[in-house]
Amino acid sequence: MTTPQAPPAAPSHIDYLSERQGIWPWLLTTDHKRIGLLYTASITGFFFIGGFFALLMRLHLLEPKGALFGLETYNKLFTMHGIIMVWFFLIPSIPGTLGNFLIPMMIGAKDLAFPKLNLASWYVFMTGGIVTLYSMLRGGVDTGWTFYVPFSTTYSTAYVAGAAIGIFIAGFSSIMTGLNFIVTIHRMRAPGMTWFRMPIFLWSMYATSLVLVLATPVLAITLLMVIFERLFRVGIFDPSLGGDPVLFQHMFWFYSHPAVYIMILPAMAVISEIIPTFSRKPIFGYTAVAYSSLGIAVVGFLVWGHHMFVAGLSVYSAMAFSFLSYLVAIPSAIKVFNWTATMVKGSVSWDTPMLYAIGFLGLFTIGGMTGLFLAALGIDVHVTDTYFVVAHFHYIMVGGAVMGYLGGVHYWWPKISGKMYPEGLARLSALIVFIGFNLTFFPQFILGYLGMPRRYAAYPDEFQFLHVLSTAGATILGVGYILPLCYLIWSWKYGKPAGRNPWRATGLEWQTSSPPPSHNFEVTPVCTHPAYDFEGMKEELELA
Amino acid sequence: MAEPIVRKRTYWIVYVVLLALTLLTVLLGYLHMGEFNMVVAIAIATIQASLIAGFFMHALYEAPLVRVVTVGGVIWFLIMMTLTLTDYHTRGWLPFPGK
Numbered sequence: 001m002t003t004p005q006a007p008p009a010a011p012s013h014i015d016y017l018s019e020r021q022g023i024w025p026w027l028l029t030t031d032h033k034r035i036g037l038l039y040t041a042s043i044t045g046f047f048f049i050g051g052f053f054a055l056l057m058r059l060h061l062l063e064p065k066g067a068l069f070g071l072e073t074y075n076k077l078f079t080m081h082g083i084i085m086v087w088f089f090l091i092p093s094i095p096g097t098l099g100n101f102l103i104p105m106m107i108g109a110k111d112l113a114f115p116k117l118n119l120a121s122w123y124v125f126m127t128g129g130i131v132t133l134y135s136m137l138r139g140g141v142d143t144g145w146t147f148y149v150p151f152s153t154t155y156s157t158a159y160v161a162g163a164a165i166g167i168f169i170a171g172f173s174s175i176m177t178g179l180n181f182i183v184t185i186h187r188m189r190a191p192g193m194t195w196f197r198m199p200i201f202l203w204s205m206y207a208t209s210l211v212l213v214l215a216t217p218v219l220a221i222t223l224l225m226v227i228f229e230r231l232f233r234v235g236i237f238d239p240s241l242g243g244d245p246v247l248f249q250h251m252f253w254f255y256s257h258p259a260v261y262i263m264i265l266p267a268m269a270v271i272s273e274i275i276p277t278f279s280r281k282p283i284f285g286y287t288a289v290a291y292s293s294l295g296i297a298v299v300g301f302l303v304w305g306h307h308m309f310v311a312g313l314s315v316y317s318a319m320a321f322s323f324l325s326y327l328v329a330i331p332s333a334i335k336v337f338n339w340t341a342t343m344v345k346g347s348v349s350w351d352t353p354m355l356y357a358i359g360f361l362g363l364f365t366i367g368g369m370t371g372l373f374l375a376a377l378g379i380d381v382h383v384t385d386t387y388f389v390v391a392h393f394h395y396i397m398v399g400g401a402v403m404g405y406l407g408g409v410h411y412w413w414p415k416i417s418g419k420m421y422p423e424g425l426a427r428l429s430a431l432i433v434f435i436g437f438n439l440t441f442f443p444q445f446i447l448g449y450l451g452m453p454r455r456y457a458a459y460p461d462e463f464q465f466l467h468v469l470s471t472a473g474a475t476i477l478g479v480g481y482i483l484p485l486c487y488l489i490w491s492w493k494y495g496k497p498a499g500r501n502p503w504r505a506t507g508l509e510w511q512t513s514s515p516p517p518s519h520n521f522e523v524t525p526v527c528t529h530p531a532y533d534f535e536g537m538k539e540e541l542e543l544a
Numbered sequence: 545m546a547e548p549i550v551r552k553r554t555y556w557i558v559y560v561v562l563l564a565l566t567l568l569t570v571l572l573g574y575l576h577m578g579e580f581n582m583v584v585a586i587a588i589a590t591i592q593a594s595l596i597a598g599f600f601m602h603a604l605y606e607a608p609l610v611r612v613v614t615v616g617g618v619i620w621f622l623i624m625m626t627l628t629l630t631d632y633h634t635r636g637w638l639p640f641p642g643k
């Protein structure tokens with residue numbers, strides 16, 4: 001006797017958040033979206049630890065002789081702030097969170113090319129983070145995040161080797177992530193998703209991944225050499241052992257200048273998605289914007305000497321590096337002009353992600369232009385190692401990278417959580433971030449130009465007014481960062497359901513439900529439009 | 545991807561060439577050519593490294609993209625060396641101490 005076949009199971013509509021609950025399904029997941037959230041939780045933790053150190057420093061600097069700490073403690077504070085913010089927040093920030101979440105969805109794939117490698121990268125990252133945090137708790141590091149020799153190899157009595165080993169370990173997670181993204185973008189694109197139909201986000205993440213893979217090994221080797229010289233007196237950097245101290249700076253900055261692009265290219269990726277959506281126009285000059293990411297990635301490797309103009313670099317070499325540093329401004333400027341041109345005659349709306357994007361445009365431009373000051377040999381001699389440099393790179397890393405990250409988190413939050421955040425409060429906190437940021441760092445340009453050196457725990461009386469302004473700004477900025485944390489967590493539970501495509505955006509990630517099912521799409525999508533085809537997709541977008 | 549079939553003979557020939565190049569390096573070490581001793585030694589070592597990567601590590605038999613990646617790594621290494629040497633080799637060109 002035959003029994004009638006059971007009807008085929010209806011396609012499951014369970015989303016990636018409500019499927020398999022509990023701690024192990026999360027800690028052992030290979031779903032790129034869940035791994036993205038693991039990264040989000042971890043880097044948020046690191047961000048607030050690093051931010052706490054920054055706040056302590058700013059409070060200390062309220063008084064000219066220093067209000068709170070001894071000199072050694074101050075050295076440890078700025079070192080730990082730098083190490084945590086650079087390697088445990090900025091480098092993994094957008095790639096680890098939004099990159100992980102979005103790359104497969106944007107190309108119409110079910111997951112990254114190597115899901116298990118992706119999970120491994122998170123564990124490796126956390127191992128590195130814990131080792132570094134542990135050596136901080138054991139007594140801290142006082143070398144500055146740059147680990148310059150001979151202080152780091154010979155004179156420092158702090159836990160240099162421990163912190164360096166933590167960063168060394170975390171570097172492998174960078175390489176795994178970069179490799180995974182490169183292979184995914186090459187191999188996993190949905191039918192119809194040609195290279196030049198890809199959203200610009202993917203071009204930028206691809207360029208970032210190239211830098212991650214090409215630069216990180218050099219940092220690993222450099223830190224290893226520091227550790228070897230420190231522990232075993234192997235002569236690499238110490239002249240009395242036959243080494244050369246400037247060699248450290250060459251190798252360190254061969255990684256660390258491109259690392260700036262590891263931080264800023266992903267923010268540019270985010271901005272390139274937000275601006276077209278909220279201007280209802282395709283991005284201006286798609287090809288130029290796409291190639292400029294690769295241009296930044298390549299030329300970014302040729303400029304590291306600008307960190308060494310007063311470090312004994314030869315004059316002719318300095319001239320070459322100065323010229324090349326000016327060159328890297330070209331692809332960055334292409335992007336800024338093209339984003340601006342995208343808004344021209346667009347139907348611009350001022351939702352929260354767009355506020356962050358506009359903030360990014362202004363702050364990144366200031367950060368980039370002051371970078372040109374620093375690339376000029378004459379001016380650099382005057383402002384090297386002053387607050388001018390500190391202000392410059394915070395305009396890039398906080399005004400650029402963090403604004404991009406926050407803009408991206410708000411833009412894709414409806415997709416990630418399935419919920420809307422409170423728009424009014426979000427706009428207000430975007431404004432608070434912008435004001436707090438400028439109040440913190442603009443005075444530092446002036447301080448630096450007047451001669452305030454970086455990494456000093458005390459200063460002359462006449463600098464106090466500007467220092468107090470900066471500290472006031474930092475507290476406002478702190479509020480601006482805590483607010484989104486609160487209302488985003490709140491909206492996770494209580495927010496209004498977002499629907500599939502609240503921004504009427506064009507990317508494939510918006511064509512699936514929010515939050516998406518575990519395998520992203522019920523059927524493999526076929527890409528039939530160029531990127532940002534608001535005209536061509538008009539009907540589909542109205543229905544969404 | 546199927547493993548490429550390489551004849552054993554090829555490996556032996558490459559091996560002998562590598563040994564010969566090593567011998568050449570040693571012999572050239574006895575000639576006094578000034579700065580060119582280093583140039584020649586590095587040139588020979590580069591040829592040896594390429595033979596190893598190409599034949600023993602199968603870089604020559606891989607898909608085009610893998611070859612691009614391999615060559616890219618080498619180019620990036622050369623970027624690091626070249627720009628670092630622009631510093632070390634132009635020091636002392638100006639008549640001031642330390643410049």
Ligand SMILES: [Cu+2]
Nearest residue numbers: 257304306307
């Ligand atoms: Cu730089």
